[in-house]
Amino acid sequence: MSDVNQPAAHPPVTDWVHDFDHTDPQWTDDPFPIWDELRAVSPVVHTERFLGCYLPTTYEAVREIANDTEHFSSRRIIVRDVRPEITSKNAAPPITSDPPQHKPAKQLLLPPFTPDAMKKLEPRVRTICNELIDDFIAAKSVDAAARYTKHIPVRAIAHMLGIPESDSELFINWIHMILELGIKDESKLLQAVQEMSAYFSGHIEARKSKPTDDLISYLMNARDKDGNPLEDTHVLGSLRLLLIAGIDTTWSAIGSSLWHLAKTSADRERLIAEPGLIPTAVEELLRVYSPVTMAREVVKETTISGCPVKPGNMVLLSFPVANRDPKMFPDADKVVIDRRENRHAAFGLGIHRCIGSNLARMEMQVALEEWLKRIPDFRLDPAGAVTWSQGTVRGPRQLPFLLGKAM
Amino acid sequence: MAERLKVHVNPDKCQGHARCKALAPELFELDEYGNAHEAGDGTVPPGLEDKAWLAKSNCPEIAIDVIEE
Numbered sequence: 159m160s161d162v163n164q165p166a167a168h169p170p171v172t173d174w175v176h177d178f179d180h181t182d183p184q185w186t187d188d189p190f191p192i193w194d195e196l197r198a199v200s201p202v203v204h205t206e207r208f209l210g211c212y213l214p215t216t217y218e219a220v221r222e223i224a225n226d227t228e229h230f231s232s233r234r235i236i237v238r239d240v241r242p243e244i245t246s247k248n249a250a251p252p253i254t255s256d257p258p259q260h261k262p263a264k265q266l267l268l269p270p271f272t273p274d275a276m277k278k279l280e281p282r283v284r285t286i287c288n289e290l291i292d293d294f295i296a297a298k299s300v301d302a303a304a305r306y307t308k309h310i311p312v313r314a315i316a317h318m319l320g321i322p323e324s325d326s327e328l329f330i331n332w333i334h335m336i337l338e339l340g341i342k343d344e345s346k347l348l349q350a351v352q353e354m355s356a357y358f359s360g361h362i363e364a365r366k367s368k369p370t371d372d373l374i375s376y377l378m379n380a381r382d383k384d385g386n387p388l389e390d391t392h393v394l395g396s397l398r399l400l401l402i403a404g405i406d407t408t409w410s411a412i413g414s415s416l417w418h419l420a421k422t423s424a425d426r427e428r429l430i431a432e433p434g435l436i437p438t439a440v441e442e443l444l445r446v447y448s449p450v451t452m453a454r455e456v457v458k459e460t461t462i463s464g465c466p467v468k469p470g471n472m473v474l475l476s477f478p479v480a481n482r483d484p485k486m487f488p489d490a491d492k493v494v495i496d497r498r499e500n501r502h503a504a505f506g507l508g509i510h511r512c513i514g515s516n517l518a519r520m521e522m523q524v525a526l527e528e529w530l531k532r533i534p535d536f537r538l539d540p541a542g543a544v545t546w547s548q549g550t551v552r553g554p555r556q557l558p559f560l561l562g563k564a565m
Numbered sequence: 566m567a568e569r570l571k572v573h574v575n576p577d578k579c580q581g582h583a584r585c586k587a588l589a590p591e592l593f594e595l596d597e598y599g600n601a602h603e604a605g606d607g608t609v610p611p612g613l614e615d616k617a618w619l620a621k622s623n624c625p626e627i628a629i630d631v632i633e634e
Contacts, residue, residue: 265598268581268597268598268599269597269598269599271599272583272595272597272598272599273583273586273587273595273599274595437587441623498619498622499622499623500623501622501623501624501625501627502625503625505582505625507580507625507626508580508626509580511580511581511582511625515581515582515583516583516599519587
């Protein structure tokens with residue numbers, strides 16, 4: 159997406175080791191050589207940008223930080239130019255929670271997202287995919303990001319939450335304001351949070367007189383460990399979280415997967431011949447093109463992989479960087495779609511493991527299965543440009559494909 | 566004669582990635598939160614040894630032990 163309207167443009171990076179910036183266009187377009195360069199220098203590097211921020215560059219350093227909730231807090235989970243004040247209004251438990259508040263908040267949300275629960279949702283996702291494909295399959299070319307990958311997760315999570323799938327554009331706009339524009343412009347972030355809260359408040363009110371069988375009612379009826387209903391701010395925060403976390407991320411993961419298959423005919427043909435390999439391929443695509451980078455705030459001085467880290471700094475907790483560490487993954491820079499051993503960290507490590515991982519995996523598998531079944535032949539359109547989102551979630555935002563066999 | 570294998574999920578390490586359940590559904594079960602534990606006493610029936618090792622080597626939290634008895 160375009161960022162021409164963003165204030166506070168950052169100066170271009172010339173020294174990645176001492177001055178990294180994950181919003182730099184070079185990082186957005188092709189981050190992998192940068193990560194390799196930084197990993198070769200140190201397991202942890204630092205930048206003065208973003209009011210001070212570390213980047214762990216190895217799988218081991220990322221694991222250490224993810225498992226250390228004493229020194230690294232989740233109260234801030236996005237690295238921004240500013241550090242907005244922490245209030246219950248902008249908290250989104252459990253992702254912004256630390257122990258001991260984290261576990262009860264997370265346990266509330268886990269049951270609707272188990273693999274069994276996802277099996278029930280799968281037919282709806284298959285239908286969504288096919289409806290989307292119906293709309294463009296007759297064309298010679300398509301922007302697969304705008305017409306396919308973008309809509310699958312947003313409609314699936316809307317279906318789960320019990321809000322109209324037709325409100326999709328509204329959700330996509332809020333997410334753009336929070337995850338991209340909000341990095342450099344706090345007012346956009348706050349505006350989106352306010353609008354989302356107002357939107358969900360309306361849906362909560364409506365359910366007070368007419369309960370429904372969906373995630374919103376589920377949260378309204380949830381009880382904490384003392385048997386009390388959740389505070390409204392908790393319900394709203396969790397709903398915002400589910401909407402934000404469930405959309406951009408999987409949109410990106412499906413998009414990167416199709417992008418890879420569009421330019422790698424050997425992998426595409428193999429998955430068409432062996433659809434049973436798709437779940438394994440999805441894991442590898444999640445590793446190589448992990449969409450999500452999280453953050454922590456250093457709250458106590460400590461060392462990570464021998465490197466001192468100091469309070470007051472943020473940490474860019476890059477699971478994508480960890481997943482490219484050749485010490486952990488042989489041929490880390492290659493896509494090996496039948497990779498047998500794959501402890502990738504695309505959904506995080508430790509207590510903050512992504513709640514929606516089973517949902518994302520199901521959506522990716524179904525989206526690839528349905529696409530390959532109906533569109534076995536597709537390739538990048540040389541006349542178009544693939545563009546990538548900036549910041550916390552990485553994935554293709556324009557994905558121009560030519561459909562049908564090459565002439 | 567081949568050694569008998571047992572699998573065990575360390576509940577303090579498991580975070581519910583559910584990779585084991587996807588790769589070796591016969592050997593693991595999930596609770597209502599999606600966290601895994603071994604099916605029964607963890608004994609791996611003959612023929613499923615490969616799945617036991619596969620589950621172990623794909624657990625991001627290194628929560629699975631495969632014990633050779």
